[in-house]
Amino acid sequence: MLHICCAPDATVPLVDLKAEGWKPHGFFYGSNIHPEAEYRRRLDALMRLREKEFFPLRVSSYEPEEWFSAVESFLDEPEGGERCIACFSLQLTAAARCAVELGCSCLCTTLTISPHKDVRRIDSLGQALCLSYGLKWLGRVWRKNDGFLRSLKMTEALGLYRQNYCGCACSMRTEKGR
Numbered sequence: 001m002l003h004i005c006c007a008p009d010a011t012v013p014l015v016d017l018k019a020e021g022w023k024p025h026g027f028f029y030g031s032n033i034h035p036e037a038e039y040r041r042r043l044d045a046l047m048r049l050r051e052k053e054f055f056p057l058r059v060s061s062y063e064p065e066e067w068f069s070a071v072e073s074f075l076d077e078p079e080g081g082e083r084c085i086a087c088f089s090l091q092l093t094a095a096a097r098c099a100v101e102l103g104c105s106c107l108c109t110t111l112t113i114s115p116h117k118d119v120r121r122i123d124s125l126g127q128a129l130c131l132s133y134g135l136k137w138l139g140r141v142w143r144k145n146d147g148f149l150r151s152l153k154m155t156e157a158l159g160l161y162r163q164n165y166c167g168c169a170c171s172m173r174t175e176k177g178r
């Protein structure tokens with residue numbers, strides 16, 4: 001089960017996992033994305049990627065209130081702080097549940113391709129979640145070995161939409177050019 005945060009970040013993980021012999025099943029959460037029109041735009045990009053890369057995909061229903069409840073104590077945190085950890089936890093928990101439901105044995109995430117994400121915290125979260133859900137954590141740092149640069153090139157070659165902020169309303173203030 002490959003947790004997908006967005007189409008551009010999924011490009012390299014999908015290609016590399018398949019090259020290693022895996023058959024990734026995608027899971028997209030998306031309720032962290034604001035506004036809804038942006039969520040739709042990112043989902044459309046993911047559907048386009050699915051047409052190119054042929055992989056099964058489960059899309060969670062869009063429930064921004066659920067995301068807000070999980071992070072509301074951390075709204076003033078800077079990007080990369082505790083709000084993001086709560087957000088990763090929500091997304092990865094949803095992916096782990098889906099993996100169990102679909103009979104997948106392993107869990108992996110595209111989050112680690114971004115140079116802005118805390119890989120160590122993502123890895124510990126993934127390991128802990130997999131332990132409690134009976135899954136194997138496939139810890140990968142996709143940004144290594146020019147992974148991020150490759151994802152930029154692949155996104156451009158495929159003509160996929162690439163956003164310029166992480167996703168939530170708080171991150172619209174920072175616009176780090178992802």
Ligand code: SF4
Pocket residue numbers: 032033071079080083084085087088166167168169170171
């Ligand atoms: S900045 Fe990104 S990871 Fe952090 S809370 Fe917002 S959507 Fe989630």
